[in-house]
Amino acid sequence: VAGFWKGILSRRPRSLEDLGLSRETIRQIAYHEAGHVLATHLCGDGDTLVYASLIPERKCGYGLVKKMPNPHFMLTSTRRELENAIVVKLAGRAAEEVIFGKDEISTGCGHDLAAATSVATKMVAFWGFSEGIGLVSIDLETAAGVLEVREEAGKILATQYAKALDIIGESRHALNDMAASLIEKRFLTAEDIRRTLGKSASL
Amino acid sequence: VAGFWKGILSRRPRSLEDLGLSRETIRQIAYHEAGHVLATHLCGDGDTLVYASLIPERKCGYGLVKKMPNPHFMLTSTRRELENAIVVKLAGRAAEEVIFGKDEISTGCGHDLAAATSVATKMVAFWGFSEGIGLVSIDLETAAGVLEVREEAGKILATQYAKALDIIGESRHALNDMAASLIEKRFLTAEDIRRTLGKSASL
Amino acid sequence: VAGFWKGILSRRPRSLEDLGLSRETIRQIAYHEAGHVLATHLCGDGDTLVYASLIPERKCGYGLVKKMPNPHFMLTSTRRELENAIVVKLAGRAAEEVIFGKDEISTGCGHDLAAATSVATKMVAFWGFSEGIGLVSIDLETAAGVLEVREEAGKILATQYAKALDIIGESRHALNDMAASLIEKRFLTAEDIRRTLGKSASL
Amino acid sequence: VAGFWKGILSRRPRSLEDLGLSRETIRQIAYHEAGHVLATHLCGDGDTLVYASLIPERKCGYGLVKKMPNPHFMLTSTRRELENAIVVKLAGRAAEEVIFGKDEISTGCGHDLAAATSVATKMVAFWGFSEGIGLVSIDLETAAGVLEVREEAGKILATQYAKALDIIGESRHALNDMAASLIEKRFLTAEDIRRTLGKSASL
Amino acid sequence: VAGFWKGILSRRPRSLEDLGLSRETIRQIAYHEAGHVLATHLCGDGDTLVYASLIPERKCGYGLVKKMPNPHFMLTSTRRELENAIVVKLAGRAAEEVIFGKDEISTGCGHDLAAATSVATKMVAFWGFSEGIGLVSIDLETAAGVLEVREEAGKILATQYAKALDIIGESRHALNDMAASLIEKRFLTAEDIRRTLGKSASL
């Protein structure tokens, strides 16, 4: 399947329809990306959006939200900023759950979850930011350490995902607008995003 | 034994009888494949059947149900689609249990179970699709992680196998028709399959 | 000791007496092999005996029961057939226990036990044939998996060994006849075995 | 991000502002370093401060407190001296918590925590200085040993961090003075530090 | 120390006194070897003694009891024979405990214990000869298996050591005679051993 996918992408598809995805699947991807956009806007700690896109890119899968890189992320971030970063990473999945239901969450959430887990893992193992384990640096080379850290990281992720569901649930109108724009234009500049958000009075 | 099997196949047997299998064993293989066909028809999420066969193929064992490859499987599949995929993979075993009883399930179910376990494992470890472990990405390089994921994957498999038994149990007539066609013709095209399914009013 | 043994065998001994084994030890080996013969006859699922022998063979130890190879064993075997195969593998030990008592079981049972464990292990880990673990494929590369599978395999072996003791215990006369023939002739063809079994009315 | 950071530093930035850090972040770094300075002064067992700085240095991150090296540290240190060393290492984090609150502790505490954990680990595993494990040398090559030592080290760290919070909490005025000096001058010599401490009557 | 020892032996010492051992230590070694001799005589299952010696031999330590090699040991041994072999291996230690008390058992028992553990381990893991684990072959490459087997092997060793203490305790006179002969002559042939045993009426 990986080879197939590569083959398809090397033919430079211009749209998700070219990849053979159904209308319904494209709609779901749009909501996923819209979730990331909204969460970045609402609790991104000043992260700057560059664009959101549904145009297939090599190595980036079916959709993408691009942000300005923050060279200080995880170097001087505070605990609260790290928690917000996790909310943003899980907001795509949260949008899928809010709109399509738990059974219809798609596998597109896998890499987001891996990235969020990576931040949560460092919070527990390196920065001493978990209540359960507390203030000690844990060597992740050891099996026991990995398991213990995993449990604590899971608690952090559960808490932040609940926040993501709240944020997305309270901003359904904005989410619908953003997803609709994405489906229509397939590529939203920072300016497009700002204008779409402006329409949603509730934000 | 593996070498023996290779030897037999390189002599290009034309039938399972050529491989020395008994009438009863061939009947059981037919029901196994018929189970896969039926489950694909009933909950295959639009998967397209190409053919079902009892003609020995190199590296494919004694029987085979061929489907069109879905390049997006596990890339944009939803949780529900993954569960259905597991049902389809376990439906061969379910058909054996329904018709021949639990003690007569054959070892032909081994690779199906490995494939179903692989999907269930990713559901738990990568997509956060299990209730017990929840939302966290788990590194399967660690022994503890593997065990934990295994338990959760086992629960998913048990639930989906129960569904497979239900589906097959409720479609016994169709299953009998499909197995009979397979035993008679040894190779069913998509058209043959459709016609056989058409005879079973209950579907 | 391994070198010594090799040395002895390279001198091509013609009998177990040449290897320096006592009369009593040879008698015990005869009962061990007779146990395998009887169990194959009673629950061998059509396995064909070729010969039973007490003539030392290179790499085969002190005694041997030779069967026609079954190329489909473990490829299309049913759960019940696998259980029977375990009974046959443990029947040599069972014969020793029935005749000489638990304290006099010999170390000759080691390789039989390893082979029976191997079948029971695949039943649990690959074919989903255990009640305790159920329907999930288990990766035996992991320590935790190995332990769990070992416990379940142990239960399967205990159940099948109890069956083996029953079968052998109920066929004592036939066992005595078979062991006596083996001690007398040292090599029994399929025809010899059949004739000896024929004498035991109880079978 | 690592490459980005390297790139920035190779352009020899003259201030944290050159690195693009916000006013608020710089203030937090200043308090972190001021915490180390204060704790060294109050329970450093005669450790001599050389300078404290907010000028970016290659490989030293955003801020630095330099002390005279003590060649006998951990060679003839007493249990009490090791505990004090841990207090000093955790005092930067303690200062952040006291001033900005638990949610705003920054990731800058990671290397301090690793260093404090390393001392606490040797206390438990090599010097027999923990109540829970007691008098035995523990091989940290083994997974079980690592876990056990980790738990005990965690208790030592929790106790010493509580001390650090106390010390810093009781010296808030001195902390404010030191942080203010650091923000103003960006580089404090031993003499500057002494003068700043002199102003805080409570010490 | 190993090099020291090697050095001493290469100078070909003619007696344990040449190695600098005290009178009391030599007496203890004599009782240790006498214990092995007695146990071999009483429950050696026909093992043939060749000689017992207190003359230092390269690689054999301070004392030695030489037996005819049994090429069938562990190939056709019965459970009871293996248990007796363990009694013989532990009888040297048992003799030390009976004569000098538990606190004065010497480190000379280390290799005996390793050899007895090796037999007990195979009894549990390969021949299915333990009550606790029962009938299953255990792969000693896995950590969990090793631990489980170790516990069961420990129970077998405890039972057989109790037997060894009984046997030695009931044969104190014979033990005294044998140790005295060894100290006097330093080398006892099979004939010497037989004559010494003959003197002890109680045997």
Added chain:
Amino acid sequence: VAGFWKGILSRRPRSLEDLGLSRETIRQIAYHEAGHVLATHLCGDGDTLVYASLIPERKCGYGLVKKMPNPHFMLTSTRRELENAIVVKLAGRAAEEVIFGKDEISTGCGHDLAAATSVATKMVAFWGFSEGIGLVSIDLETAAGVLEVREEAGKILATQYAKALDIIGESRHALNDMAASLIEKRFLTAEDIRRTLGKSASL
């Protein structure tokens, strides 16, 4: 720090003062070595002291008590002798605790503890000298074995350390005399040691 230390020693310091150690630290080292001297005298099983010194030696740290090597140690040692050897190894730490208190025990005890642990570990794993694990040889290559042995070794060490505290506590006067001699002369021959011990009537 290791390099630093090497550097210092290669300049051949003539005294601990040359290494920059404080008067108080030197006093503590003297008591540590005096503890070893006293314990060797009181329960050294005939071990012969060669000298005690506070003169820095390459690779030997800050102080040293030299004994005649015993080539039979651990080859024919008895259980009681091994326990005494542990008391001697822990007596330096015991002296520090008795004189300076638990909080002021120095890190100089690390290598003593490692050596004592090594003896205790072999007592448990190789010679069967622990009550908890009993008579079985344990392979220290396995993680589970290491942990179990560690716990038992810890119990042996705790018992022997209690003995060391008793011995040292009851010989305070002799300890004071010995430490004073060491501080004054920095190098005590066997004769010096004997004379100093002679002054302490209580011994």
